Amino acid sequence: MMEHIGIGFEDELFKDVPEEVRCHLPLPRGMSEKDVVAEVGRILAKNRHAGEVPSFLGAGCYDHYVPAAVDHVISRSEFYTSYTPYQPEVSQGMLQALFEYQSHISELTGLDAANCSMYDGATALGEAARMCARLNDGNVFLAPRAITREKLSVLRNYLTGTGVELELYGWDDDGGVDLEDLERRVTGDLCGLYAENPNLFGVIDARVPVLRGMTDAPLVMGVNPLALALMRPPGDMGADIVVGDGQCLGSPMNYGGPGLGVFACRQEHVRKMPGRVIGLTEDSHGEQAFCMTLQTREQHIRRGRATSNICTNVALVAVAAAVFLSYHGRDGLVELAKENIDRGRRLMDLISDIDNVQSPVFENYHFNEFLVELPVKPEKMNGILSKRGFQGGLPMSAHVPEMGDCMLLTTTEMHDDTVQDSFVSVLKEVL
């Protein structure tokens, strides 16, 4: 090949790289596949995963069962070795799968339009806030104070450069929206209002439908897509934009990533939406076909004036969610969601039997997680639990300092009675 292009040695093609910028790559020599697998396996063996050490963490990222069919589909190499479907004629498979994902999200949220993914729930929220700024002149974006530090920080970052200020509102005695506090803060200068349901405390908040009446500014709702199988669609409750993390729909936790940023909005706003969208169309024979559409909103065309800079998203995770949703179907999803509530209630009840522990902190409907108040610092508690072979819940201190003595405990269908019981008996022992 070298002789074909008239060069004698490999480096000749790098003669345009000046000496002054040359450097070496001081990495070790390569390894055989077998050795790589062994070496990485050896390192990963230091992990203690949720199958070994039962975990009570959640807050947006959940240990649900991933059906084998989901894995199988996303392991089809035609899917996962392909690029973004720029050429629709050779990408109908991915395009249709993503259109189906958008359709499922659209059903769940009650909104006609969904994009085919953002990076994760947190960035989806950030993009939603930015979209509000495009839809609206207001200068204040309102979000709940009950929010993870990760989401809060991402949200702040995504508002950089929009000129919009972030303001936080509180919660009430039952863990739902503090309507009075909110009322005070909703002014004519509102750019957008964000509420989560279920919220960080795991509470399913009956007050959220009221929000629509409080402002004309865009309303953003944060959801758990699985919980939506039981709940009125946010679109019906007046949401303009719905965001959430879809990792719970058929993807492993993966130490937090990739997630799946769910993003849906009203049809009338699609042209202000961030991210890639797949649209229905026809081919030259008039047959149904799909393609990426509304691309003039996007960075590769609109460049500096794009609705977002996003390019690579998490398409394959969206396909996993689509398969997961069809695998369960409506009735299966309802079952699974109920099972998660039942599991939560069981754990809540067991723990409420322990003296000195308030479980749950808020008397209200919950999904699969709830706050408990402990007589010891949650961080300390987790250290103790670790030694006993458990990964405890999320201490609130770093997220909602006012609730510093509380821990968010999450349970899913992956916890059977035995796991819950032994966890509770360890709690009893150490408290």
Add this chain to the structure above:
Amino acid sequence: MMEHIGIGFEDELFKDVPEEVRCHLPLPRGMSEKDVVAEVGRILAKNRHAGEVPSFLGAGCYDHYVPAAVDHVISRSEFYTSYTPYQPEVSQGMLQALFEYQSHISELTGLDAANCSMYDGATALGEAARMCARLNDGNVFLAPRAITREKLSVLRNYLTGTGVELELYGWDDDGGVDLEDLERRVTGDLCGLYAENPNLFGVIDARVPVLRGMTDAPLVMGVNPLALALMRPPGDMGADIVVGDGQCLGSPMNYGGPGLGVFACRQEHVRKMPGRVIGLTEDSHGEQAFCMTLQTREQHIRRGRATSNICTNVALVAVAAAVFLSYHGRDGLVELAKENIDRGRRLMDLISDIDNVQSPVFENYHFNEFLVELPVKPEKMNGILSKRGFQGGLPMSAHVPEMGDCMLLTTTEMHDDTVQDSFVSVLKEVL
């Protein structure tokens, strides 16, 4: 659907099943996929596999590294959810893959014809003996006394009904064929002669090429296909039939099954061969195509006079072998085979340092396994090793009682220095 066929309830279609034969199925109720996976996982967790407890077992079934590409290919559902390729037009993929497998085996063995698999190495040997009986009038089939009890028993069973007697010949001081013993036994009544190389003792036997000169009866050679990367092809040494287990070519051990029965023979004998074979041909446009061929030898056509009763074989394992062979290619196979010999020699040398242990028992060339003679019963030794976190080698007693104090130790590229060293230091400690 029921109304379409005019029935009112499911059991109506079973009205032809008389009451007197009716029964119930007293199995427990079904479980969810998640629960099945958890339950089976729980049971399997009682296993201590070679990744947890280093194992020194071999004797036909080996713990080699399976490249991820191999798994990926055989996980393509078009392959693994298909049936035997009766309809060549929709089975070209499987047919070609199997033709490629046959071709690789043909190269390795130096014989022009190979079938596309028998169940495993033991049944391949049984079928080879039966094929000898078809090729030849003799009444005695000669096999080595150094053979696993499994193979011996299968061989005996496969000779049932042929009228052929099984006779066993011995080994010499260096672990190779005892030519004198053999000479004595080779008579005009010979139906077939079987020899293994490497043999049960792991010995690569320089005397095997001599066998061709001793008889006109069919010569069957048992091989380790991986070792063949270094060795003269048996076809060149006069073998009429070559058999072996191809599990070592890219398949896990799976507690012994499925294996891969390798079976090759001279072109002139293909019509006497057992099992399915894929042949080259053309389609109606004159393009290269493949199909199952020589089916008139087979049970579905020839019924009671078929060359074998085999129907389902282990096609997918053969495809894995084909992928494995191309993944490594000639040079990679040579490397891998050498590495296995080097590993064996290293272990042999380390052990020979231990007092009271003879390692190896036979001074000769070995592949990846060799006999050691221990001062304690091998069975007892294995019990001790178990407690120390090792799975020892194969005690000879049940297989070759004369060698009852010996243990066959197998090592592969999966054992790094650390594993070998710690094994040897435990041996030292306990001996």
Add this chain to the structure above:
Amino acid sequence: MRPDRRLIMERPVREGYPDVDGYVPEGMERASLHIPKVDEPELLRHYTALSRDNFGTDSGPYPLGSCTMKHNPKYADRLASQPAVGRMHHHMEEEHAQGSLDIMRRMERALGEISGMDSVSLQPSAGAHGEYAAMLIVKAYHASRNEERDEVIVPDSAHGTNPASAAMAGYKLVEIPSGDDGCVDLDALDAALSDRTAALMLTNPNTLGIFERRVKELASMVHGKGALLYYDGANLNAIMGKTSPGAMGFDLVHFNLHKTFATPHGGGGPGSGPIGVRAFLDDFLPVPRIIDEDDRLALDWAMPRSIGKVNGAMGNFAIVLRAYAYILRQGGDGLKGCSERAVLNSNYLKKRLEDHYEVPFADPRKHEFVASARKLKKDKGIRALDVAKRMIDHGIHPPTIYFPALVEEALMIEPTEDETMESLDRIADVMISIAEEDPATVVAAPHSAPVGRVDESKAVKDAVLSYRRMMSLREGSR
């Protein structure tokens, strides 16, 4: 030819041979081997392309009669692909293998329940292998009673493996014709039975999908002569939870885990063919047997009456495991439901086809039925083979053809419980449209497969089974 259909070995191998000196005895060194190394990108493209030229149950309807092409559930594959399955050697100390042994023990019991047999061995590698093992047991049994019985009776509709397995065990075959109702002709059976009869091999429902109602009568005839009754379990999917070989009076049975219990067919295998027997045949089962020993499971080789071994290890554990997972998932009711739906599907499809294809013999059918293209051939020159090839153009895998031989131009159709009504309608619509189509189109089919109709006689004539042979013929012809 599409570049991705080139044979993988049509690539060069570097000249010379790597140095192997000192690794094998002198004079034994290899000097050539044509196996090109193919880098992963090209390797994957090659085999991905090949896979795309193959049709599996994940590709579409696969109503291949007698083969029970069920969907292969993905959880079973997931379970089988862990090191606790793969990295287990069958010679391991039993204490290391308690998990595998426990799965096997549970599976033996589950199969016992399903079949009504007392003991089960998981050792045989496939259905035919199970038949063979069973014939060895029949032989050992009669020998143990010092009876000389050298004949096995097989109906003409039996699967080819039945006679082949009996013959392999050294038996003389006695074939009996089917009666007008497609069932065993009991008179013919009576005539065939004698004190030379070692066994009768039967499947019920038979290969026509017809349930042999007089099976009890038949059983007592066979037993009356001191012979054993063998059940070919390939058709078990029709009757689970309704009846069982045990209830029908059979003495031995094989299972096809790769049919009834949804493990992958793998393009031809691996499968698994456990056998079950009544208690009086227990002692003859292959070794080793799984037994209880001090609170754990152990392997017992000390069975003096055992036939010994039919497989080099313990059977196809990786397949057994998948099937066990499937049985757990279904449970008793689920398995019964499978049989009910399989039979319903088959009868529905039969009904839909009846006006367009001859379907000999009376109702009802079980999980499969045999249609005939006899009239089609006579009227329009369209043979069963042509119908089959034309179905390919519609994305449907053809049925089994020309089996059983007692039906002319047979199309043996088994939709299994996994097809939806919509999919059954699609199969029916396609088959009906073919019956009504221009014969010229049909006999030239397939038109949209990866290749045109394949010349099977040329393959037989040339008998080229390897690249090596292909090249040496090519060189020879230069």
Add this chain to the structure above:
Amino acid sequence: MRPDRRLIMERPVREGYPDVDGYVPEGMERASLHIPKVDEPELLRHYTALSRDNFGTDSGPYPLGSCTMKHNPKYADRLASQPAVGRMHHHMEEEHAQGSLDIMRRMERALGEISGMDSVSLQPSAGAHGEYAAMLIVKAYHASRNEERDEVIVPDSAHGTNPASAAMAGYKLVEIPSGDDGCVDLDALDAALSDRTAALMLTNPNTLGIFERRVKELASMVHGKGALLYYDGANLNAIMGKTSPGAMGFDLVHFNLHKTFATPHGGGGPGSGPIGVRAFLDDFLPVPRIIDEDDRLALDWAMPRSIGKVNGAMGNFAIVLRAYAYILRQGGDGLKGCSERAVLNSNYLKKRLEDHYEVPFADPRKHEFVASARKLKKDKGIRALDVAKRMIDHGIHPPTIYFPALVEEALMIEPTEDETMESLDRIADVMISIAEEDPATVVAAPHSAPVGRVDESKAVKDAVLSYRRMMSLREGSR
């Protein structure tokens, strides 16, 4: 329409809604949800069929410029699919996550070596996300020095994400044109630079595949004005082991693990876009940082100058892991070899095409080059788009088209190191044959794809993004 292309939700859902009483507050109960349950057999057929209508690198050549469509090695997927990866929550006690943290730490170091940067954060989820994080750092840096700089300079050949990311961070964009040699016009740069300039975003080699030789000079111009120099790492595959962003004088860089380090593109994602910075920008990196603490790894959130977080967790660990495995497999020499072969392949293909397509600008190219169909359009009416669509008929994925905008009718071609010479020849032969073909055939292509040419304007006009919308329009039109 092929039955397997029907939308999966075109199936019925049972009437009524399952009882959800007592699970959510009164008045919040859901009453309808159109998500049909699809049994596994049908589910698998549906998605298997869809996958077969999709083209990936395992399907054939994929010379998509700027996208670095390397082969995705299977061992990386195998490693990523174990529970020690999947069942890890990012809020876990650090002591439970030492394995994940160790992988991340090693990966940070490896990327530091490769890029010549002092510190690396793995948090950004993709390339554009890395750019955005970097722009936030630029902002925080200047703010920390109380400098008000509100402009970012971007060459006209930059990838769209560059200006978009800068704009998202609130910067004004200053676009500078490329010079006649395809490189940054240093005079234009000089004119654009001012004390308002926060940063210049650049990739080198640039999107034309041309190495900006005067990069050092350029760097000192930028630094001279107190601005920062940002490296878009999407083109890193061209230079590994030869030079590095650090050696060239860049201050910040992002990586596309899904390009340079062979992780799957997943049909659009997930990817991973770590960023690297020089030591003086260290403090600004996202939290948490991985630190050593008492013999183990820990997460440090106490970084007061940090920009905070850009991702809800720790980045895309499952992708980082794959890339780390790839780096281990290649080693330093291997990565250098990748770059060498990528550049060789690109130059070879360019050479083969040169006589048939215009390839503006001078030699040599790095890992990609941009050809133009300008003449073809003028002479025969064949546009870049038509060439692309026609390539599909030959089983080759089209190159990137109409980017960069400065080349008319651009075809941006990046074969990567994974194509063999044979495969490069095939791409060349196909492209050459298209240039010589009857234009009528070309402009009507593709002819053998799963669908005909897709009407993209209709999609824009209708903006139907969901089944729900599709059905409500359908009902509306009745």
